[in-house]
Amino acid sequence: MSTPRTLRQIIRSVPASDGAGVKLRRSLGQTPHLRLDPFLMLDEFSSENPDDYVAGFPAHPHRGFETVTYMLDGHMLHEDHLGNQGHLKSGGAQWMTAGRGIIHSEMPQQESGRMRGFQLWINLPAKEKMKPAGYQDIQAEQIPVVSLAGGARVKVIAGVLESDGTSVEGPIRGVTTAPLFLDVHLPAGTRFEQPVGAGHSAFVYPYEGSLNLGDKTVPRGDAGVLVDGEVIAVTAGDEDTRFIVLAALPLREPVVQYGPFVMNSREEIEQALRDYSDGTFAQAA
Ligand code: CO
Numbered sequence: 067m068s069t070p071r072t073l074r075q076i077i078r079s080v081p082a083s084d085g086a087g088v089k090l091r092r093s094l095g096q097t098p099h100l101r102l103d104p105f106l107m108l109d110e111f112s113s114e115n116p117d118d119y120v121a122g123f124p125a126h127p128h129r130g131f132e133t134v135t136y137m138l139d140g141h142m143l144h145e146d147h148l149g150n151q152g153h154l155k156s157g158g159a160q161w162m163t164a165g166r167g168i169i170h171s172e173m174p175q176q177e178s179g180r181m182r183g184f185q186l187w188i189n190l191p192a193k194e195k196m197k198p199a200g201y202q203d204i205q206a207e208q209i210p211v212v213s214l215a216g217g218a219r220v221k222v223i224a225g226v227l228e229s230d231g232t233s234v235e236g237p238i239r240g241v242t243t244a245p246l247f248l249d250v251h252l253p254a255g256t257r258f259e260q261p262v263g264a265g266h267s268a269f270v271y272p273y274e275g276s277l278n279l280g281d282k283t284v285p286r287g288d289a290g291v292l293v294d295g296e297v298i299a300v301t302a303g304d305e306d307t308r309f310i311v312l313a314a315l316p317l318r319e320p321v322v323q324y325g326p327f328v329m330n331s332r333e334e335i336e337q338a339l340r341d342y343s344d345g346t347f348a349q350a351a
Contacts, residue, residue, distance in 0.1 A: 068261065070299035071268060071292035073279045079110060079287045085123030085172070089113060093271065093289040095187065098323070102267045102291055103316035104243045106131060106187040106328060110273060110287065112138075112180075119181045122173035127347060128164035129338045130195040130328040132188045132241070135160045135172070136223065136249070136310075138273075140181035146170035147348055150201065157206025159223050161238050165190070165197040167341070167348030184310065191242055191317050192330050199348070208237050217256040223247040225313070228261050246313040252277075252302040259299045260311060268292045268313035270300060275307030 077100050079091035088111060094100055095107025113119055122142070135142075135154055142154040147169040154160055154172070162168065174181060190197075210222045214230045224238035225246030236247065244263070252258050254275075262268050269289045270277055277284045277300040284290035284300075292298055298311060320330045327338040341347040 068297045069295040070259075070279070070297050071262065071295035073282045073284065073290050074293040075291040076284060077269075077289040077291065079289070082109070084109065085126075086121035088121065088123065089118040091287055093287075094269075098321075101321070102269060102289075103318065103321075104189040104314050105267065105269070105312060106189055106321070106323070107185075108187075108271065108289060108312075109185045110183075110271070111185075112182040112273070114180045116174075116177050119174050120177060123171060124173070125169055125171045126326060127167060127169045127342055128162075128326045129167045129347070130334075131164060131190050133160075133162045133164065134186040134188060134247070135162075135183065136186070136247075137183040140179070140183065141175040142172050142181075143175050144170060144172050146199075148199070152201065152203045155206065157209065157221075159204045159209065159238075161202040161204070161224075161241075163190070163197070163200045165195070165199045167338075168199045169348055186247075186312070187328070188241075188243060188245065188314065189317055189319075189321065189328060192319055194242060195329060195334075202238055204237050210234050210236065214258075216258065217253045218258045219251040220258075221249040223249065229259055243314040243317065246311065248311040250309055250311060252300075252307045252309070254302050254305050254307070257299065257301045259297050261297050262292075262313045263315070264296065265315070266313045267316050268298060268311070270298065270309050270311050272307055272309040275305045275309075276303035277301065277307060277309060278303060 222236035
């Protein structure tokens, strides 16, 4: 019998605003103490009111980490300084490795309707912070959807789903922190189990319904940090529940963040600011 992970901490999401005034809820990353190595930040955006999202995220830089956008509903256009363009549509994901630098914008392509999804920031190891920027753009139809005997329906974005004798790998490849990223729909009262590597950081985030772990509950819109065991084991509350599962190898390196720059030292942050102001920020090495 493998041991289920236990709930160590609940990180409550708080209302926040980013870009040109997009309303969102931030759980991980609202303060430096509320990171979960290598996860730096988790934002959930969800609104049917265009005033909350239509201004989007005009051009801004990133250096030293990865941004992962997962769209549940809606349509955004992504463009960067290298001329790359990508459409982020319902059910799709974009895994962007900012590396030494990307200047990009993410703008809504709708003026009404629901815009809902997540942006997650994942740190890069020191030796990869200055590598060239890269993308993995994944359309909804490239993400495996697995129906398990216990009732769960799982989208496998990264890593390997291993439940009920099933083994299905997601489309994201080649990430050093070996991330697991699942989107799970669990009918009321049913259980879901997924093994997770020893020592990997892990959390669950219900965006509809709630999750029970033993006598504890992770409510909608909060991140539940899970520790000390080989299996994530959760049961949906008394309504149908949708949640994301994230796990990855911690880096255990110093983190120095200045807005959209995440490096290992203050000197590297100062270098990033100099590179950005003199226009060499995102040029090839
Ligand atoms: Co960005």
